[in-house]
Amino acid sequence: MKLARGPVIAVAVIAGLALAAPLLGLPDPIRMDVAHRMAQPSWQHPLGLDEFGRDELSRIVWGARASLAVAFAASLIAGLVGTSIGVVGGFLRGIVELTLLRAVDVVLCFPPLLLALLVVTVLGPGAGTLILVLSVLYVPGFARVAYAGTLSVRAQDYVEAMRALGATRPRIMLRTILPNIIGPVLVQLSLAAAAAIVLESGLSFLGLGVVPPTPSWGLAIGAARATMDQAPLLLLWPCLALTATILAMNALCDALRDALEPHAAPRTTGQRLRDLLTPGRAVPSGDRLLELRGLTVAIETPQGTVRPVREVSLTVAEGETLAIVGESGSGKTLTGLALLGLLPEAARVLTGSARFDGADLLRLGETSWRGLRGDALAMVFQDPMSSLNPLHRVGAQIAEAITSHNNVSAAEAAARAVALLREVGIPDPARRARAFPHEMSGGMRQRVMIAMAIANGPRLVVADEPTASLDVTIQAQVLDLLAELKQQSGLALIFISHSLPVVAEIADRVAVMYAGEIVEEGPVDAVFGAPLHPYTAGLIASAPSEDGKPPQAIGGTVPSPEIVLPGCRFAPRCSRRIDRCESEPAAMVEVTPGRRSRCLRWAEL
Ligand code: SF4
Numbered sequence: 001m002k003l004a005r006g007p008v009i010a011v012a013v014i015a016g017l018a019l020a021a022p023l024l025g026l027p028d029p030i031r032m033d034v035a036h037r038m039a040q041p042s043w044q045h046p047l048g049l050d051e052f053g054r055d056e057l058s059r060i061v062w063g064a065r066a067s068l069a070v071a072f073a074a075s076l077i078a079g080l081v082g083t084s085i086g087v088v089g090g091f092l093r094g095i096v097e098l099t100l101l102r103a104v105d106v107v108l109c110f111p112p113l114l115l116a117l118l119v120v121t122v123l124g125p126g127a128g129t130l131i132l133v134l135s136v137l138y139v140p141g142f143a144r145v146a147y148a149g150t151l152s153v154r155a156q157d158y159v160e161a162m163r164a165l166g167a168t169r170p171r172i173m174l175r176t177i178l179p180n181i182i183g184p185v186l187v188q189l190s191l192a193a194a195a196a197i198v199l200e201s202g203l204s205f206l207g208l209g210v211v212p213p214t215p216s217w218g219l220a221i222g223a224a225r226a227t228m229d230q231a232p233l234l235l236l237w238p239c240l241a242l243t244a245t246i247l248a249m250n251a252l253c254d255a256l257r258d259a260l261e262p263h264a265a266p267r268t269t270g271q272r273l274r275d276l277l278t279p280g281r282a283v284p285s286g287d288r289l290l291e292l293r294g295l296t297v298a299i300e301t302p303q304g305t306v307r308p309v310r311e312v313s314l315t316v317a318e319g320e321t322l323a324i325v326g327e328s329g330s331g332k333t334l335t336g337l338a339l340l341g342l343l344p345e346a347a348r349v350l351t352g353s354a355r356f357d358g359a360d361l362l363r364l365g366e367t368s369w370r371g372l373r374g375d376a377l378a379m380v381f382q383d384p385m386s387s388l389n390p391l392h393r394v395g396a397q398i399a400e401a402i403t404s405h406n407n408v409s410a411a412e413a414a415a416r417a418v419a420l421l422r423e424v425g426i427p428d429p430a431r432r433a434r435a436f437p438h439e440m441s442g443g444m445r446q447r448v449m450i451a452m453a454i455a456n457g458p459r460l461v462v463a464d465e466p467t468a469s470l471d472v473t474i475q476a477q478v479l480d481l482l483a484e485l486k487q488q489s490g491l492a493l494i495f496i497s498h499s500l501p502v503v504a505e506i507a508d509r510v511a512v513m514y515a516g517e518i519v520e521e522g523p524v525d526a527v528f529g530a531p532l533h534p535y536t537a538g539l540i541a542s543a544p545s546e547d548g549k550p551p552q553a554i555g556g557t558v559p560s561p562e563i564v565l566p567g568c569r570f571a572p573r574c575s576r577r578i579d580r581c582e583s584e585p586a587a588m589v590e591v592t593p594g595r596r597s598r599c600l601r602w603a604e605l
Contacts (some may be wrong), residue, residue, distance in 0.1 A: 007251035014245050018064035026058040030213040038231040047237050050220070051227050056234060060241050063215035068245070070127055070210070071196035074134030079189050081135070082142025087173050087181070089143070090150030093345065104143045107136060120208045127210055130200060137199075138192045145188045149181030156180075157387040160342055164381075165374030165401045165452060175400070179391040190253030194246040201242065217242050289460055289492050290316040290339075295352035295362065297334050297343065299561070306561040307350065309334050310516045313588075316460065321486065321493040323507035323524065325500060325539065329558040331516040332496045336462045338362065339494070340379050341369045356460065375405045378453040382465040384445035388437040394448045395421070395433025401455040420451040425481060443474035447481065454485060464496045479506050500543045504528055509594075512536045515558050515569040518588065522595035532597035532605055534576045568600065576601055 017024075027045075033053035041048045047056035085104060089097040116133045123129045153159060154177065162172045197217070204210045204218030212219055217238045224234035297309035309331040316322045324332040337343050339354055339361055354361035357376055364372070373379075381387040389397060398417035402408060408416075414433070421429035424447040437445055446466060453461050463482070467475040483506060486493060497503050503510055503524065510527050512520040512535065520533040531537040538554035556573040565571065567582040574581065581600055588598045599605065 007248060007255045010244075010248035011252045014064065014248055015068065017061055018068050021061045021065055024061065026061060027055040029054060029058040029062040029215045031055075038227060038234070041233070048231070048233060050234055051223055051231075056220075056237055059215040059220060060217070060237050063217045063220055063238065064241065064245075066127060066210050066214055066216040067197055067200055067218065067242075070130050070134065070200045070216075071193050073131045074196045075138060075189055075192040077131070077135040078138035078192060079142050079185065082139040082144075083146040083178075083185055085139070085143040086146025086148075087150050087177055090147040091154055091169065091173050091177060101143070101147065104140045108140045116203055116208050125208055125210075127214075130203060130208075130210065133203070134196045134199060138196065141192060142185065142188055145184050146181055149184050150177050153177050153180045157381050157383060158389045161379070161381055161387040161449070161452070162389075162400075163342060163373065164340055164379040165455075166370045166372070166404050167374070167400065168370060168404075171404070175392075176389055180389070186253045186256045190250045193249050197242060197245060201238075287318050288315055289318050289320075289356065290314070290494075291353075291355040292335075292339065293353050293355075295335065295338060295354065296350040297331070297338055297347050298350040299347045301562065303562055308347075308516050308561040309338070312352070312513075312516075312518055314511055314518070314521075316492050316494060318459070319486065319490045319492055320509065321495055321507045323495045323497060323503040323510045324513055325497055325503050325510060326513035327498060327539075327554075327558050329515075329560070330513040332498075332513045333464055335513070336379070336464050336494060336496050340373060340377065340462055341366075342379070371405075374401055374458075375456045376459050378456075378458040378461045380446075380449050380453045380461060380463040380466045382468050384442065384449045385437060387449055388445060390437055393434050393436055394440065394445075398433075398448065398452050398455055401452045405456045416455070417451075420455055421448070423454075424448070424451045424485075425477075426451075441474070442470050443477060446470060446474075446478050450478070450481065450485070454489070454491070457489065458491055460492045460494070462494045462496070465498070466495075467502060468497070468499075475502070482506065500528065500539055512539065516561060517569060517598065518596075519570065519598040520596065526595060532591055532595070532602045533570075533599045534574050534605070535570050537605070538573075568598075576605070 031054065033049060035053065036049050037051055037053045039045065039049040039053070045055050045057065047060065050056050050059060082104075085100045089100040115137065119133050120129055123132070159172060159176055162176050167175075200210070200216065201218030201221055204216050204222065206222075210216035210219060220238035221235065221242075224231070224238065228235045292312065292314040295309060295312040296307055298305050298307050308329075312331070312335055314322065314324075314335075324335060326332050334343065334347065338347075338349055341361065341364055343349070349362045352362055357372075359368070359372070361372075361377075388394065392400075395414060395417045398420055399410065399413035402413040402416055403410070406413075418429045418433050421432055426432050426444060426447055432440070432444070437448070440448070449466070453463075466482070467478050470478060479502065482493065485491065493506075495503065495506055507524045509522065510524045511518050512527070512533065514535045520527060520531065520536045522532075527536060528540060531540060535554070538552075541552045542554055544551050554573055559565065559569060559572070565582075567580075567584050568574070568577075568586040571577050571581045576599075578601070584600065586598045586600050588596050589602065590596050591602060
């Protein structure tokens with residue numbers, strides 16, 4: 001972290017002068033020399049004497065102690081309390097969010113002066129009372145900033161990735177959310193500290209703050225205002241001190257924000273399709289590892305309940321790669337997220353069961369999920385740049401995936417992180433472990449994501465478009481790596497993709513999804529070689545091929561989930577459609593063992 005030196009030095013000088021006031025050999029700030037009231041600046045008293053004949057320089061320096069102590073203490077307390085409220089409310093949502101945020105809104109309803117008067121009446125004036133009043137007043141500002149930041153950060157893939165790794169909620173809030181909202185919180189801290197210094201001055205001026213004769217800038221401004229006709233400089237000195245301190249504070253917080261801001265890096269994009277069908281591949285026939293039956297996902301909308309995933313049934317065997325393919329909006333990603341218990345808040349599982357390792361994944365509580373996700377069941381997300389925390393070194397992120405599930409020392413976790421980086425083919429892994437995500441290429445970042453996913457030896461990995469953001473060379477390397485890891489460890493893979501060439505290269509079996517339903521399923525060679533559903537045939541025709549044939553796009557678009565069709569959902573786009581297709585729902589039929597189609601005319605295709 002590189003921090004601009006100027007603001008640090010300025011704040012250090014101001015705070016240092018205030019702290020070192022007893023050591024500077026200044027005259028006693030409360031000793032009066034009434035005979036020389038309001039004396040002009042001299043060698044002995046560089047800023048002159050005030051209305052009671054006290055040394056003005058000494059009172060300004062000693063006054064900084066009271067003003068800064070009150071401002072820093074109040075803004076730090078408000079920052080801690082308000083940020084905690086905002087992060088907890090924004091992350092947990094629901095009743096916690098409602099309770100905390102409404103409580104904060106109540107504070108906002110109080111006029112500051114009225115609140116100060118109320119508290120001073122009860123507790124009496126003084127620095128302690130002032131800190132309490134200012135802390136309460138500034139809590140809502142911090143809570144709102146942290147709440148807004150948390151709402152935005154909690155939607156990021158790297159937060160989902162931490163949940164997928166099984167990290168606890170407090171750990172995610174502290175290690176993932178907080179570092180990523182620290183920039184705006186620091187800006188708020190600078191604003192609160194600056195406002196607190198001004199308010200301390202105002203309240204002390206009104207007799208509600210620091211009690212005379214203790215020097216403070218607010219008291220100095222109040223007193224100088226009464227004598228400004230005779231000694232205008234007495235008003236200038238505390239105002240200058242106040243202004244310089246606020247400017248230095250603002251500059252320091254800006255510098256801190258710049259230094260802590262998450263690093264951004266351009267995304268690698270671009271993809272080229274290849275025809276990679278390789279007939280004759282053997283399908284693994286291990287024990288059944290996952291059995292998903294009748295999964296329906298519902299989303300409540302103002303127009304009613306929509307079902308973007310309907311009656312999806314799948315099985316995955318030990319060591320098998322099942323690909324789920326389909327256009328955007330077909331429901332493949334929601335199916336994957338439902339299997340990991342990571343559905344977005346608006347969505348819920350309506351029906352279905354998912355047997356994995358003796359448990360029903362669709363009925364697990366959050367505590368059971370934390371033990372399973374990132375351990376026996378892991379996920380690789382599409383965009384490694386947004387799935388990795390930009391503020392943490394990659395080695396630390398892999399180590400965190402290990403310590404979330406294992407009772408190992410930090411040193412051991414770090415050593416295993418380096419070993420995992422080596423395993424996923426990252427050269428010079430010890431050095432790379434110290435890199436931040438933005439210092440790596442797209443392919444390397446995806447290798448890091450894979451290292452995190454396999455850190456605890458999962459039995460099943462759900463990979464959601466893991467190569468979609470990579471160029472074709474890196475894409476091939478990542479696919480080779482996944483195939484190699486599968487061979488070495490025997491893990492099973494659910495590979496979600498819209499790319500048929502990629503699926504043809506990596507999958508054993510394929511399930512084709514359309515408009516929330518599986519429309520065809522079977523061994524990848526059989527399905528791609530002789531499709532038994534017009535949608536599968538359309539997808540194959542729309543993929544670029546090596547023989548130079550121009551791809552033929554499927555006309556029309558995927559219907560949105562709220563559209564209810566009495567017959568086949570592909571009928572509006574289907575070139576093989578007959579009248580029956582529009583009135584009779586097409587059921588999934590088992591054509592041959594392991595081969596299923598949802599087309600009324602499969603026998604004619
Ligand atoms: S059921 Fe009819 S409309 Fe649907 S895919 Fe088959 S042929 Fe096309």
